[in-house]
Amino acid sequence: MRRSSVGALVLFLCATTAPAALRVNGSTTVNPVISQAAEILRREASIEIQVDTVGGSSGGIAALGDGRAEIAMSSRPLSRRDRERFPEVDFRAVRIGTDALALVVSGDVWNGGVRCLSRGQARGLYEGRIRNWRELGGPDQRIAFFNKEPGRGTWEVFAGWLYGDADSAPLVSLLEVGSNEEARSKVGSTRGAITQLSAAWADGETTFPLSICEDDGDEVAPTRASILAGDYPLARALYVVTDGPAEGAARRLIDLVLSERGQVIVERHGYMALTAPVQAGGAHP
C-alpha cells in the first residue's frame, strides 16, 4: 500500500513539473483526431499539449467552463443547459468534421441475421421491452445493451434521436460503458451485445454497425454516401469548443485541424472532412 502511494506521488510530481501549455478535454470520438494534431504541434512547434477524455463531451465542456481546460472536444452540439450552467463562459464551437453514430452489435448478432433496426425497435431495446434477439429475427440470445454513460456526447445524440431531446429519455438502468474503446472491446467480447458507438469505431471483425430501417422499408447504412447525401439520420457534427475566440496555442491547434493537413487526419480516423459536401440529416444540423 505504501509503495503504491509513493509511486502515485512520483507520477503526480512528474505530471505537475511539466505544465502543459494547452489542456484539451472531452469526447473520446474526437480524441484520435486532436491527439494526432497535438502530436504534430508537439513535434514541430514544441507546444506541450495534454489531451484527456475522462468525462466525455459533457466532462470536457464542464472542464472548459471551470477553467480546467482551454479546449473542449465534443461529439454533440452545445446545449442550452451548458450555457445555463456556465453563464459567464462565452462558448464558441468550431466544427471540425462529421461522424455517424450507429448501433453497433457483436458478431453473433450480425451473423445471426440482424442487419437493421428501426427507431421503434431501438426504443424497445433501450427500454427493455425487447429482451431477446429472436424477436428481431436474430439468434436466440439475451440482449446485452451496453449503454453509453449519460453525459457522453454519443448518448445525448442517441437519446435525442429516439425521444426528441435527452431530457425526455425514459429512466432506465442498463450496463454502462464510458469511452469508445471500452464500448468496442466489451461489445466485441459479449454475446448478444449492442451499444451506441461512432460507426467509424466498429471494426467489422468483432463489432458491426447496423443500418437503420426507415418507415418505408428502406435500409440506410452509415456509409459515406448515405451520410453525405443526408439520408442517414444519426449523422452528427464533431466540434472543438473554446471560451471566447481561440488564442495562442489553442488557435494553432484548431487552425491545424481545420487545415488541409488536419482534415486528412479527420478522414484517416474514419470521419468525414469538412470539405466533403455534407448535409448532416436528423435533429442535429
Add this chain to the structure above:
Amino acid sequence: MIRSWTRWASYAATAVVLCFVLSLVSSLVVESLPVLRQEGLSYLSGKTWHSRAGIFGALPMIYGSIVVSVIALALAAPLGVGAALFSAEYLSGRRRWIVKAPIELLAGIPSVVYGLLGVLLLRNWIYELLEPFDPLSGDTLLTAGVLLAVMVLPTVMTLSDDALRGVPASQRRAARGLGLTRAEGILRVSLPQAAPGLAAALLLGFGRALGETIAVFLVVGRQDNQWPETLLSPRAWFEAGQTLTSKLGGSETFVAYGDPLHWGAIVGLGLILLTLVAGLTLLAGRWLPDGRRHA
C-alpha cells in the same frame, strides 16, 4: 529548550493533520447536505437512483461495494493467511524475503493495470466460467470481487505475516518442548496468539477493497439499481452491479457538478465510503496494538 522546540513542532504537525481531516470531513458533510435534507434516511435505504428524476437511493451501491469486498476477502483471506503462515512459520531470513517480496510487489502495481488485465483476461474467463448461469456479460460483481482479491492479497499477506512473526519465539519453543508437532504448534499457539493481528489484517484488506476504484470500475458493469430479490442469494453476484466507487469514478460526477442536489448526492456517496472505511480502520486499529502487545 530543545525539548520544548520538538514538542512545539510535533504539536503543530498534529494540528495541521487534524485540520486536514476535519476540513475534509466537514466539507463532505456540507456539500452533501442538500441531498440529506431532501432524501433523509432514504438516501441510505432507498433502492432507486435516477439522477434525472431527482431520486437518490444509495443502497444498491452500498450492497455492491460490500458484496465485491466480501468476495475479495473470502478469496484473499485463505491465500493470504496461508502464505503468511508459510513465510512466518517455515521460512527464515533470506528465504522468507524471497517469498514475501514478490507478493508485496503486487501492491506496487497501479490499479489501472489490474483493471486492464481484468477487462482483457478475467472478464472473459469469468464469462465462460459462468456460462451455465447464462450471464448477460462478463461484467459482474464476481469479476470485480476476484480482481479485488488479487489486489488486497499483499495487504492481507504482509500484515498477517507481521502478526504471526509477532508471536514470541519462546512460545514456539515451549510448544515444541511440550511435544507438540509443528502443525499443533501453529494451530494451538501461533494462530490464537496472532488472532487479533490477523483480524486487523483482514479488516484492512476489506477497507482497501471497499476503496478501490479504477479496476472495479472497468469490470463491474456499472449497472444502477441492481437490488437482489433475496439478499444473501449469490445469484446476484453473477450479474452486473454498481459500487460506491464505480459510481464516483463515472461520468455522472461531471454531469452532477453545478447542480447542488445531484452534486450533494455524489459527494454523499464519498461520505458513506469514508465512513465505512474509517469505521473498519478504527476497528482494525483497536485490534492491531493488542496483537503487537503480545510481541
